[in-house]
Structures are given as structure tokens and as C-alpha cells.
Amino acid sequence: MSTVRTRFAPSPTGFIHLGNIRSALYPWAFARANGGVFILRIEDTDLERSSQAAVDVIIEGMRWLGLDHDEGPFYQMQRMDRYKAVLAEMVAAGHVYPCYMSMAELDALRERQMAAKEKPRYDGAWRPEPDKVLPPVPEGVKPVLRFKNPQGGVVAWEDKVKGLIEIRNDELDDLVIARPDGTPTYNFCVVVDDIDMAITHVIRGDDHVNNTPRQINIFRALGQEPPIYAHLPTVMTETVDEQGEKHVSKMSKRNGAKPVTQYRDEGYLPDAMVNYLARLGWSHGDDEIFSRAQFLDWFNLDHLGRSAAQFDEAKLRWVNAQHLKAMDDGALSTLVAEQLAKAGIKADDRLPAICGLFKDRCDTTVALALWASAFYAPVTPNADELTQHVTDAVKPAIQALATQLGDCAWDKASLSAAIKAAITAHGLKMPQLAMPVRVLLMGTAQTPSLDAVLALHNRETVLQRLRIA
Known part of the structure; x- marks a missing residue:
């Protein structure tokens, strides 16, 4: 079996969110689980919207999550000479032809087709066929180049997520693979890249399913077999409209998705993010919490889910809490x-x-x-808790405790003994003294065991805060 080679191929047209990064996680995991190679490829042919800043954020987000790539990043705009060389080979082999149909003519064709309740598509007017007379070439018009899609039969592949998918070739029109200025288009560039980079498995979002039959036909025209495909279900998120109504829609920048790096700034752990994202479309039995090593040990394409997964920030926080505790x-x-x-x-x-x-x-x-x-900077006690717990009745006991803490040994056992002595001397129960002391020390009455909290504070800080009472 050949070495597994996967890729993540984002477009740098904005920040990368969790829905995007999940499309990096699975090919990374599959490569790592199989001793393979993971490639980062930047599809930056959209010159108007692509930016280096967006590339930097993609790389920064992947680095934070530990999704290290073995090769790349490769930039499509730096490979134009290669695409044009392959395009010339396809022209010479008769797989490509010039089309002089203008945008106005194409729009008019589509309007006629829709009026007749037909699927809008290019009609092959400029496709050369035996005995076919082509229209006269208009003067001063630069043609697009179209791929001669096979006619008849089907394009079929066994998708690792969706199962067998079959598309009739007659449903596919002849794809534009080079613009009038000679610049190759997305579907063509992707195929050349996947061939040159020897990609064995394409694991990507299911918004690419419609591109796949076209790409498979281009692979075969170039004498290559396509890779194995796995099209991941969409990540959904809940949004609230202006009327306060909730809707579930595809995760996107438009729907309030956050940059991946924002989760880092908000205090999430990279291993927890990997754990949570892995479960957005994949499972290993009922396991909810697992380490990165366990994930890579368990991961395969057979347990990818077919249904859209919904992002749940409360669940993410819970997963993060479990990793933080461990x-x-x-x-x-x-x-x-x-x-x-x-x-x-x-x-x-x-x-x-x-x-x-x-x-x-x-x-x-x-x-x-x-x-x-609270151990390094001044605290401002919660006003309500201060009034509730630090009462005139308990202040003498607080001051007595402060006196004992002034010269006792600073370890948990000695501090516990000092607290108990103050409680006994003033006829109090533990919460009656512990809670006001916590409010003064930490700003709130709800903390771990008071002796453990005291032991981690500096003596001077404790005495200073207790004297405020």
C-alpha cells in the first residue's frame, strides 16, 4: 500500500473558524494515524479576496492546535507556470477547446433554459464534433478554454462518508478550465495539485461534492486515477435573528463564527479543542473525553458521521473543563x-x-x-457578600484569627489549628468565620478549603486583608 498523503487546502479569504479547521483536523489525523504525510496548500487564486494576513491566521491557528504539516505551505499562485504547461498538454491531446460564447450569450441561454424549466447549463455550442460546423470566430474576442467532459455513462466513486455516489455525465456541462487571460480555474488547479503532490485521500467538506465528478473526469483525462474521497457533513450553529428567533444554519463568518485563535485567547486548551472538534462528525463508541494520543490511535475514516453536526459552546466548555482538570x-x-x-x-x-x-x-x-x-493583586470583595458575611458580630473573631496568624507556622496543619482556635474562642461554627475570611482574602465566600487557600497566600497579604475588617 502506498504512503497515505492528505492535504488541507484553505482559501485565505478571511479568518479560519472551527468549521474550517475541522476540515484540517481529519486529514491531519488520518495521516498521523497511518504514518503518512500531511500537506498544507493555500488556494489563493481569488486575488481580490486573498491576503497574507489570512494565511498567517490559518498557520497560527493550526500551530496552536498542533496540526503540524509535513510539506508546504504551497501557494497556487506560485504554480501558474505548471498549470499552464498541463493545460497545453490537454489542448494538444484534444481534451480542451476554445469557447467564444460571451457572458451575455451565456446569460441569455440560461434564461431560455430556465423559462423552459430546464437545468441551466452550457450547451456545447463551441464543442468540436465530427461533421459539426462551428460558428464563425468573432473578431477581437479572447476565448475561454473548456474541458471536453465525457458524454454518456456515469462518474461514480465510493465516498468514505456518503457511500456510493453516481452522477450521469450528461448532467455535467463542459467546465471552463481557463479564463480569457489564460488563468486556469479552481477545479483544474486542484486536480493538477493533487496529482503533483500524490494525494491519496481527499478529506474535505461536503460543499465540494458537486466539484468531485468534474475533478474525477479531469484526473482520468490526464491518465491518472483519482484519490479516495471523504466528504464531511457540514458543521451547523445556532443563531438568533433580530426578532429573537433561533435558527440553525451553516457555521460561517456571516453567522457569528469566531476565529480559531479567539478560543486560544479565551482560555481553551488545544487538546480540548481537538477532542471537541473530533467528535463533531466522528466517534469512537461512547467515548467523549480522550487524549490526542488516543484520538490518533482510534481514528479512521470508517466512523465518520453522515449527519450534520451542531456546534455547542456549552459542550465545548465542558470538554475543556475535563481536560483542564486532568x-x-x-x-x-x-x-x-x-x-x-x-x-x-x-x-x-x-x-x-x-x-x-x-x-x-x-x-x-x-x-x-x-x-x-487574587494571590498576586488586590481584590475587591463582592459588595453583597461583604455586607452579608463580614458583620460586626464576627469582626472580633476575624481580628483574633489575624493575631494568631501573625506568628504561627505557615503550613496547612498549623493554619487549620489557628482557625479552629479562633472558632472555639468565639463560640462560632466553621462557616461563620471561614466565609467572611474568604470574602476578605479572595473577594468571594465560595472557595476551596480555607486552610489550603491561606497556605498559598503570603502572610503579609493575609494580615493586610484581614485588618480591613
Whole structure:
């Protein structure tokens, strides 16, 4: 069996969102799972809309998610000489012919066909046939080049997602494969690229299904067998219109999709994103949470789903929370330190332990950094909780605790003993003292065990915040 070679071929016409990146994840995973090669190809022939900034965001998003490519990025605009050379071969072999039909004539043809309730399509007016007399060539008109699509029979392929797909050749008109200025068009360039790059599996969105029979016919005209195809179902998302009504539609920039890199900035973990995206169209039994290594060990094309998957941000946050809880505290603290640095806060060697204490309460590194910031920067207690818990009745016990904390050993056991002594001396129950102390220390009454929180604070910070009472 030949080496598996897959590709991701985005158009750099805007930021890359989760629906796009899933089309990179599966070919990457399939290449990695089979010891193959993953290629990045930039389809930048739309000169008006393509930009280097968009390319940079694509590469940045893939790098963050760990979707490393083995070859590329290749840019179609840098391969024009190659496309034109193959085009010349096709002209010489009789697979291509010039068409002088103007846009006005083509529009008029389509209007007549639609009026007659026919499928609008090019009618082959300039297609050379034996004994056919072609119209006179108009002066001063540069032709497009059209591919002589086979007539009769079917184009069929066994799609790894959709099963057997058959399209009658008579439903396909003769595709324009070069514009009047000689620039080759998308479907032709894709085939040349896939041949030159020896692509064995094309794993892409099902919006390309209509292109596939045309591309297969071009492959065969060039004497090549097409790769194996897997057309992924669309990623859907819920949107709310101006009237407040909910709609489910294809994920797109127009429908509020966010750039992939925004999830990084919002504190999501790359492995959690890979986990969540993998489940948007693929499954391994009932497994919901898995590592990247497990995903690559399990992944194949046989368990790709046929139904459209719906993006659910609440589910993504839950998946992220599971990965965050399982993550090594040291590695997690590196990411939290980056979030703290954005707020101008410099962490210290306490941060891994802080992450370990609070990560079960968080679903993003941003949320975890918010907890951690209380150990490094001033806190503003919640006003309602301050009024509710830090009452005149409990303030003497808080000050007594502050006095004991002034000279006790700074470890969890000693701090626990000091808290219990203050509670006993003032005839209180644990929550009656612990909750106001938490409000003063952390800004909120709901935190992990008070002795564990105290142990991670500096003594001076604790005493300063308790004296405010």
C-alpha cells in the first residue's frame, strides 16, 4: 500500500473558524494515524479576496492546535507556470477547446433554459464534433478554454462518508478550465495539485461534492486515477435573528463564527479543542473525553458521521473543563501565567499549586487566572457578600484569627489549628468565620478549603486583608 498523503487546502479569504479547521483536523489525523504525510496548500487564486494576513491566521491557528504539516505551505499562485504547461498538454491531446460564447450569450441561454424549466447549463455550442460546423470566430474576442467532459455513462466513486455516489455525465456541462487571460480555474488547479503532490485521500467538506465528478473526469483525462474521497457533513450553529428567533444554519463568518485563535485567547486548551472538534462528525463508541494520543490511535475514516453536526459552546466548555482538570499543574501554570501577564501580573513559584487547588472550579485558563490573580493583586470583595458575611458580630473573631496568624507556622496543619482556635474562642461554627475570611482574602465566600487557600497566600497579604475588617 502506498504512503497515505492528505492535504488541507484553505482559501485565505478571511479568518479560519472551527468549521474550517475541522476540515484540517481529519486529514491531519488520518495521516498521523497511518504514518503518512500531511500537506498544507493555500488556494489563493481569488486575488481580490486573498491576503497574507489570512494565511498567517490559518498557520497560527493550526500551530496552536498542533496540526503540524509535513510539506508546504504551497501557494497556487506560485504554480501558474505548471498549470499552464498541463493545460497545453490537454489542448494538444484534444481534451480542451476554445469557447467564444460571451457572458451575455451565456446569460441569455440560461434564461431560455430556465423559462423552459430546464437545468441551466452550457450547451456545447463551441464543442468540436465530427461533421459539426462551428460558428464563425468573432473578431477581437479572447476565448475561454473548456474541458471536453465525457458524454454518456456515469462518474461514480465510493465516498468514505456518503457511500456510493453516481452522477450521469450528461448532467455535467463542459467546465471552463481557463479564463480569457489564460488563468486556469479552481477545479483544474486542484486536480493538477493533487496529482503533483500524490494525494491519496481527499478529506474535505461536503460543499465540494458537486466539484468531485468534474475533478474525477479531469484526473482520468490526464491518465491518472483519482484519490479516495471523504466528504464531511457540514458543521451547523445556532443563531438568533433580530426578532429573537433561533435558527440553525451553516457555521460561517456571516453567522457569528469566531476565529480559531479567539478560543486560544479565551482560555481553551488545544487538546480540548481537538477532542471537541473530533467528535463533531466522528466517534469512537461512547467515548467523549480522550487524549490526542488516543484520538490518533482510534481514528479512521470508517466512523465518520453522515449527519450534520451542531456546534455547542456549552459542550465545548465542558470538554475543556475535563481536560483542564486532568492537566499537569506545572504545564497548566505556564498557560495561566500567560493569561496573568496580559493583565500585567507576574506570577511566582506558587502558581502550579494555585492551579492545582482551583482548577476543578474552572472551565478555561482565563477563569483560572482570575482566581490566581487574587494571590498576586488586590481584590475587591463582592459588595453583597461583604455586607452579608463580614458583620460586626464576627469582626472580633476575624481580628483574633489575624493575631494568631501573625506568628504561627505557615503550613496547612498549623493554619487549620489557628482557625479552629479562633472558632472555639468565639463560640462560632466553621462557616461563620471561614466565609467572611474568604470574602476578605479572595473577594468571594465560595472557595476551596480555607486552610489550603491561606497556605498559598503570603502572610503579609493575609494580615493586610484581614485588618480591613
